[in-house]
Amino acid sequence: xxxxxxxxxQGDGSREYQxxxxxxxxFMLISATGMxxxxxxxxxxxxxxxxxxxxxxxxxxxxxxIMALGRMAMGVVFFLILMVAxxxxxxxxxxxxTPAIALGGLMIGMSLACYVxxxxxxxxxxxxxxxxxGPVICVLLARIFRKEPMSPLQWVCLCIVxxxxxxxxxxxxFGVGGNAFGLDFNLAPSTPEFPQKMVGDIFGLLxxxxxxxxxxxxxxxxxxxxxxxxxxxxxxAVIGAGxxxxxxxxxxxxxxxxxxxTEIHFTAFNWVGAVLLWIVCGPIALGCLLVAGRNxxxxxxxTIAYWEVxxxxxxxxxxxxxxxxxxxAIGIILIVGGGxxxxxxxxxxxxxxxxxxxxxxHLSERLEEEAAKEEER
Numbered sequence: 001x002x003x004x005x006x007x008x009x010q011g012d013g014s015r016e017y018q019x020x021x022x023x024x025x026x027f028m029l030i031s032a033t034g035m036x037x038x039x040x041x042x043x044x045x046x047x048x049x050x051x052x053x054x055x056x057x058x059x060x061x062x063x064x065x066i067m068a069l070g071r072m073a074m075g076v077v078f079f080l081i082l083m084v085a086x087x088x089x090x091x092x093x094x095x096x097x098t099p100a101i102a103l104g105g106l107m108i109g110m111s112l113a114c115y116v117x118x119x120x121x122x123x124x125x126x127x128x129x130x131x132x133x134g135p136v137i138c139v140l141l142a143r144i145f146r147k148e149p150m151s152p153l154q155w156v157c158l159c160i161v162x163x164x165x166x167x168x169x170x171x172x173x174f175g176v177g178g179n180a181f182g183l184d185f186n187l188a189p190s191t192p193e194f195p196q197k198m199v200g201d202i203f204g205l206l207x208x209x210x211x212x213x214x215x216x217x218x219x220x221x222x223x224x225x226x227x228x229x230x231x232x233x234x235x236x237a238v239i240g241a242g243x244x245x246x247x248x249x250x251x252x253x254x255x256x257x258x259x260x261x262t263e264i265h266f267t268a269f270n271w272v273g274a275v276l277l278w279i280v281c282g283p284i285a286l287g288c289l290l291v292a293g294r295n296x297x298x299x300x301x302x303t304i305a306y307w308e309v310x311x312x313x314x315x316x317x318x319x320x321x322x323x324x325x326x327x328x329a330i331g332i333i334l335i336v337g338g339g340x341x342x343x344x345x346x347x348x349x350x351x352x353x354x355x356x357x358x359x360x361x362h363l364s365e366r367l368e369e370e371a372a373k374e375e376e377r
Contacts, residue, residue, distance in 0.1 A: 034284055035308045037311065046270065060260060062249060068109070072237040078282065078283040092227075102236050107213040109238060122200030130208045131208045134214075138216045153341075170188070226290065
């Protein structure tokens with residue numbers, strides 16, 4: 001890939017920063033890979049036997065939310081260190097904390113808590129499929145609350161994502177309902193490997209809703225410094241993940257579901273997985289994300305983020321031997337495609353416009369040179 005630099009303003013009167021898209025792409029791929037490893041490390045950290053779900057967890061079902069809380073706490077530590085290292089303590093003090101900043105962090109914390117919990121209760125494919133309904137949720141929230149117009153393409157993509165969810169849950173597809181191709185709204189509430197599959201799917205869907213809400217709230221206050229905002233985001237993310245864990249405990253005590261009341265009895269092997277989850281999916285993935293965000297346009301940035309999906313699916317298929325059925329594969333393709341297509345299309349159009357602008361500028365310079373030569377004659 002040829003190195004391509006773009007110039008962007010710093011917004012504070014300082015010299016302009018040259019975006020390095022090659023470096024941004026590399027760091028975004030590293031970040032998305034780190035995010036995609038969440039199912040691997042979450043199961044490593046919590047299962048009695050990492051590769052056998054039927055043996056249960058070395059803790060209660062709310063342990064997934066506790067793992068998410070630890071990861072977000074590491075994010076706070078990372079951004080505090082980064083803030084001091086980049087001399088932005090004064091910037092942080094000046095940044096006004098608004099509801100949008102707080103809610104953006106709160107929602108991402110709740111999203112990851114639900115996502116990690118989902119990876120422990122259902123298949124990796126289902127957990128990933130549901131969390132990536134988030135971009136569509138964001139578009140819907142923007143349409144409802146900010147009255148942002150939706151193009152016909154966005155409506156079509158919304159329908160595609162919905163159909164993808166039906167395929168992913170085998171409510172629609174090949175062999176459904178005993179037919180060659182059919183529709184059947186009888187959900188499979190459990191499987192031998194995942195006795196709480198339906199609960200896991202619900203947590204997965206909630207992770208997508210909270211992820212979309214986080215994207216929606218992060219659409220406000222774009223003037224805020226990335227590092228200063230990151231500190232606030234992760235402080236509230238810790239609160240969000242903690243809130244999910246507390247709610248699971250409250251529900252567990254109120255309904256007699258003792259398996260939701262937090263217990264942790266990790267082995268040394270589990271703790272290794274937990275530390276890797278907190279570090280690899282925390283400071284490493286978040287640090288690379290920060291570098292990528294500084295060196296990539298938003299459209300490239302959000303599109304490359306979908307690399308997380310094949311990474312997670314590879315983990316489910318190869319490490320945990322979870323077969324990806326034809327219907328699940330179609331569902332994931334529809335959800336990812338429906339979520340990414342508008343961005344990819346806009347990115348291609350933007351690239352074409354950029355090239356046309358460069359050609360026009362080059363042509364204008366040539367014409368000016370020719371005119372100058374004519375005057376000299």
